[in-house]
Structures are given as structure tokens and as C-alpha cells.
Amino acid sequence: MKELQILDVIGGVADDLVLEAKEAPMMNAKNTRPLRIALIAAVVVVLLAGTALATSALWTPKLAALFGADEKQQQELLETGFVQNIGVSDSDNGVTITAEQLIGDANGVYILYSIRADDPELLSAWTFPHYELTLDGEPRGKGCRDWADPGNLYDVEQRRDVDGTLYFYDLLMTDPGESFSGKQAYVHVDYIDDMATDEDIFPIIWEGDIELSWEINYVPSEVRTYEIHQDVAWNDSTIQIESASISSIGITLTCAGIPTETNEVEGLGNIVSILDDYRSIANALSSPVSITLSDGTICEMERKHVGACKRYDDNGNVEFVALFAGRIFREKAYPVSVCYEIEGEPFTVDLK
Amino acid sequence: MEDREIIDLYWMRNENAIRETERKYGVYCRAIANNFLPIPEDQEECISDTWLRAWNAMPPQRPAKLKAFLGRITRNLAINRLRDACSQKRGGGAQHLPLEELRELTGGNDDPLDQLEQARMSACITAFLRLLPLEKRKLFLLRYWYLESISQISDETGCSADKVRSDLYRTRKKLRNYLKKEGFPL
Numbered sequence A: 001m002k003e004l005q006i007l008d009v010i011g012g013v014a015d016d017l018v019l020e021a022k023e024a025p026m027m028n029a030k031n032t033r034p035l036r037i038a039l040i041a042a043v044v045v046v047l048l049a050g051t052a053l054a055t056s057a058l059w060t061p062k063l064a065a066l067f068g069a070d071e072k073q074q075q076e077l078l079e080t081g082f083v084q085n086i087g088v089s090d091s092d093n094g095v096t097i098t099a100e101q102l103i104g105d106a107n108g109v110y111i112l113y114s115i116r117a118d119d120p121e122l123l124s125a126w127t128f129p130h131y132e133l134t135l136d137g138e139p140r141g142k143g144c145r146d147w148a149d150p151g152n153l154y155d156v157e158q159r160r161d162v163d164g165t166l167y168f169y170d171l172l173m174t175d176p177g178e179s180f181s182g183k184q185a186y187v188h189v190d191y192i193d194d195m196a197t198d199e200d201i202f203p204i205i206w207e208g209d210i211e212l213s214w215e216i217n218y219v220p221s222e223v224r225t226y227e228i229h230q231d232v233a234w235n236d237s238t239i240q241i242e243s244a245s246i247s248s249i250g251i252t253l254t255c256a257g258i259p260t261e262t263n264e265v266e267g268l269g270n271i272v273s274i275l276d277d278y279r280s281i282a283n284a285l286s287s288p289v290s291i292t293l294s295d296g297t298i299c300e301m302e303r304k305h306v307g308a309c310k311r312y313d314d315n316g317n318v319e320f321v322a323l324f325a326g327r328i329f330r331e332k333a334y335p336v337s338v339c340y341e342i343e344g345e346p347f348t349v350d351l352k
Numbered sequence B: 001m002e003d004r005e006i007i008d009l010y011w012m013r014n015e016n017a018i019r020e021t022e023r024k025y026g027v028y029c030r031a032i033a034n035n036f037l038p039i040p041e042d043q044e045e046c047i048s049d050t051w052l053r054a055w056n057a058m059p060p061q062r063p064a065k066l067k068a069f070l071g072r073i074t075r076n077l078a079i080n081r082l083r084d085a086c087s088q089k090r091g092g093g094a095q096h097l098p099l100e101e102l103r104e105l106t107g108g109n110d111d112p113l114d115q116l117e118q119a120r121m122s123a124c125i126t127a128f129l130r131l132l133p134l135e136k137r138k139l140f141l142l143r144y145w146y147l148e149s150i151s152q153i154s155d156e157t158g159c160s161a162d163k164v165r166s167d168l169y170r171t172r173k174k175l176r177n178y179l180k181k182e183g184f185p186l
Helices: A001-011 A015-023 A034-051 A063-065 A072-081 A266-285 B003-011 B015-034 B042-059 B066-087 B097-104 B115-131 B134-144 B150-157 B162-183
Strands: A083-090 A096-104 A108-117 A127-135 A136-142 A160-162 A165-172 A183-194 A204-216 A224-234 A237-246 A250-256 A289-294 A298-300 A308-313 A318-323 A335-342 A347-352
Touching: A001 A136, A001 B066, A001 B115, A015 B066, A015 B115, A015 B134, A034 A160, A063 A136, A072 A083, A072 B003, A072 B042, A096 A183, A096 A204, A108 A127, A127 A298, A127 A318, A183 A224, A224 A347, A237 A335, B003 B015, B015 B042, B042 B066, B097 B134, B097 B162, B115 B134, B134 B150, B134 B162, B150 B162
Parallel strands: none
Antiparallel strands: A083 A096, A096 A108, A108 A165, A127 A136, A127 A183, A160 A165, A183 A204, A224 A237, A237 A250, A250 A318, A289 A298, A289 A335, A308 A318, A335 A347
């Protein structure tokens, strides 16, 4: 049969390549690029030193607008350590990727990246970098298309085009009882896809090699977890909210009953249909409408400024993580209830 | 035992040659047979046939890379077995093979390549692979020479399954373009 002939053809590849495929070590960035890592580390030291001198440096106006944080809030976030500046960049062939900041708490830490291109046209509306994210040598994030994996953001609304620069987030999660303090984060970006068209699926608009490495000196805040066990109607199904975990600047809902189908597809169409189906629920459950504090204060949330993110746990539950980047809730005034809205229908999650 | 010594045993018609070959390269050849042939009996027969083929081939041959030589014999025997199974329409066919992924390299023409064209295409693929970075070359060959599954490759290389899949996709696209430029009717 003709189909098998292609295997014969590939079988004719030179011996040295065949053996190399089995014997040569993978070009693992951490192991095989010591010189480059050392150079990056040196840059990080310099940048960290710079950061230490400039701890009061606020976000750029565009970045502040992105998070909806005013100057006072930014200052407080920096001082309390909920936000840390990174500022590690690398460029390749007209594209610059920068790890801008860490924003987070013990629920998880968002890493904010930016992509700039010499040619702004390069970064179309649906542009995704392919990257591998590791923490202390352990893989944590695997690129935007691997959206079913933990520790990964997949929400197109999070990508805001600000003056020709794309910002996007990834979420690093800790294992229970861990903190991020002193850990080494490492990102390797090797190409950027343009998903704007399905004429040629995922055409590569930039192919290169950018590596970012830096130290995470982050001390997480306390997180309180509440058992919820509350059912919420969604379309023709029911979402079960199992628990809510809340800290000074974020809340994570753990839910079951969410459709978790993630077809393995190469065609854009299926990806979009899954995404569209999921996006409404992801945005709703990671974007509170308002929060009621223990002293009775009702805080209206600017939903567009809340970082929507989801991840799966080992049991197939889905966690929706909201980050109130511009706000800090003090311990004495921790929220007692959080109001959400799904397709115009409000519901309240009581934290007791 | 060094490869040269094993080959000497073959040339001396010493049956220890097969024992030493099995000891040194049994795992390697079995892994190849397992990837191609779903039925354990077929895999074992394929390995036995590999040793017999090696015995018959040396002398006169004195392979420069014994491991590759044996791996290639196993692979060819496994493909022949699959071909037989497919033509006889019995179980153990080629359903598990990544032929769908490779369809874009076989072209719309149903005529099989003659031996000369097949050899030329193999040479072109070798040339193309030499142009690739090691990582991408490795992924391609683990998938399409060794026929490893995506999850096997992911475990072996430390890359995510998504990265393996997307890298393979892009490499196939590039290879198709390369082969078209080389005049193959794809």
C-alpha cells in the first residue's frame, strides 16, 4: 500500500541522524545553554539592583489603565509586595519580549509579559507566543494552546493592545504550603503564531529564540478557604461551586460540573468554538460584580480590570482565579460575600 | 562488548554473535518493533527475524554503525509485516501508525514511487533534516522514524505534548514545501 511507502522513504534517512535522534540530549534550555543563562543571570542581577533602587517606581500610565489602579493603589501594591517589578527583556529579529511584573498573592502569581515588535503590523489581533515556563526547573506553563493544563491563562480578553505592545499574563500556582520566595523563573519563547486566519493554520509570524530568567522573591499573603457547595444554573447545565479561596487581592472559585472538553485539534474552527463556549463562563466566574466586606461596605468591581484566569486541578475541577489588581482588602475587612453575574443573572457566594 | 568485536563474531560464524547482539541492542530493536507492531507475537518474530537477517548479512557486510544497521533491519521487517497484514486485511494493520500526519508528504498521486525516486526523496529528507535545529530534527525522527507516540516523545524529551505536536506540524509543512521545491509532485 502506498501509504506505507512514506515510512520506507523516511527509513532511508542517514544513519547518523537516526542515532542522533535517540542519543543526543534534548536542547534543554536550562542544561545546554549555560553561557547564555549566565549572561541572563548577570543581567538579572543588574536589573534587580536597579529595581531595588527604584522600588517606588510606579507602573506606566498604560499599565495602570490596564489594571485600573490609581497612583495610591499602585504605591501600596508595590510596598506590600503584591506587585514586583521584573523588567527582564530579550530581543530577537525585531521582537522584544519582556517579563514586566509579578502581581499576586498566595492564590497564585500572575506574571505579566509584554511583546513589542519593530513592525507593529506583525502583532495582529490574535497573536500568541509559544513559550515554556519553568519554576526551579519544573515545567509550569506550556504555551497558550495547551489551555487545559494547570497554571495557564487562556482568555483572549486579557490581551490588550496598548500602543503596539501586547500584554498578556500567565499564572504560576504554588503547590499547597509552598511559596514563591527565592524561586527561579525561566521562560523560553520560540515562536509567535498568528491565529487571525485559518487559511494556513497557525502561521508563524515570528520564529526565534528568546529566553528570560529571573528570581521570584515573593512572600505570599494569608489565604482563607471556605467550603461553598452551591449550585449555579448555566445554560442547560449546573455549575457546582465547591469552595472559594480568598486573600487580600484575589479570589479563586473551585467549580465542578463545567464542560471540560478540550479536543485535540489543529484546525482553528474547533478551538474557537470551544473557546467561545467557555469564555462566557470563565469571564463571569473570574470577574466579580461586587464584594461585600465584613464591615458592610459594598465594593463595586471594575470587571474589565479583573484578571480572568482558569486552571484545572487533579480531580478535573476547574478553578477560576480573579485578581483585584487595583485593590487590597485588609484583613479586618475581608469580604463576606461576592456577587457574580452569569448572562445577566446575579448570584452571590457567601463566605462564612 | 565493542561493536567491532560483535561484528568479528559474525564473521567468524560464532553464534555468540547473536547473544551479544541481543544483549547490547535487544532493548533498542524491541522498542522499534513495539512501536510498529501492535501484536506481541509479531514483535517477537520480528526480533528473531532481525537476528537471522543480521546473521545472513554479516559477512559480507561490515556495518559502520551496528546499532543503526540493526535498527533499520527491524524497522524494515516490521513495515513488511504491516504491509502483509494490510494486503491480507487481517488484524494488526497500520491503524495505529501516524500515516494521516504523513499524508501531506505522499501527494495526491496514487502511483508508488519507483526505487530511484524513493532513494532521492530519502536523500532530500536527510538534507532537509540537516537544516533543522537538533530539537526539531529529533522530534521528527522520534515520531516518524521510530514511530513513537506523542506522549512517549513528550516524556523522552521533556517537551509538552502540545509543543511536540505543533513542532511536528510545522516541520511537516516545511518539509512538504522543501520537497515540492525539489520537484516532487505533492
